[in-house]
Amino acid sequence: MLEITSQTTPTKDQQTKPEIYRALGVRGYFQYDTSPDYLNPILQGVGLINNQQEPIAANNIAFDTLWLFSEVLGLELHLVSGELRFRVPETGEFVKTHKEENLGRLAAESTLRQLVTQLLNSGMSLETGSANDEFIDRGSETIGRGRFVIDRTFPRYQG
Numbered sequence: 001m002l003e004i005t006s007q008t009t010p011t012k013d014q015q016t017k018p019e020i021y022r023a024l025g026v027r028g029y030f031q032y033d034t035s036p037d038y039l040n041p042i043l044q045g046v047g048l049i050n051n052q053q054e055p056i057a058a059n060n061i062a063f064d065t066l067w068l069f070s071e072v073l074g075l076e077l078h079l080v081s082g083e084l085r086f087r088v089p090e091t092g093e094f095v096k097t098h099k100e101e102n103l104g105r106l107a108a109e110s111t112l113r114q115l116v117t118q119l120l121n122s123g124m125s126l127e128t129g130s131a132n133d134e135f136i137d138r139g140s141e142t143i144g145r146g147r148f149v150i151d152r153t154f155p156r157y158q159g
Helices: 010-024 098-121
Strands: 002-004 028-032 043-049 052-055 059-062 065-070 075-080 083-087 125-128 148-151
Antiparallel strands (some): 028 043, 065 075, 075 083, 125 148
């Protein structure tokens, strides 16, 4: 459970909600104070051990960088210059943000458009694998998802 805290509800955030989550058996509860108005450190977590909430140690890397490990997620919650990110400990890579994921998708779609245009300009035709798949409309900017089949027409040997 990850909760963004509010300066207007400190008692609820620090006493009421943790008790509710403990009673529900929530094994990991994290709080992040985006303001930062009252939590110190501004990213905190507790784990449920023998039905009791125990603080999860924060690892300070620098003044504005700290992280905690979530056993439930198997991820590290990193706070870097005010931005909360998830990191995969085995690879050291950060999980992509929504914005990063969208940029990657747009780049892949652009590459696909370029490849389709090159194939169509070379004389190849593209057809979908079934009538239910989305399709590429030749000459259109619409690129569909589906199983594409390249239909090549080779000249036949006439001897």
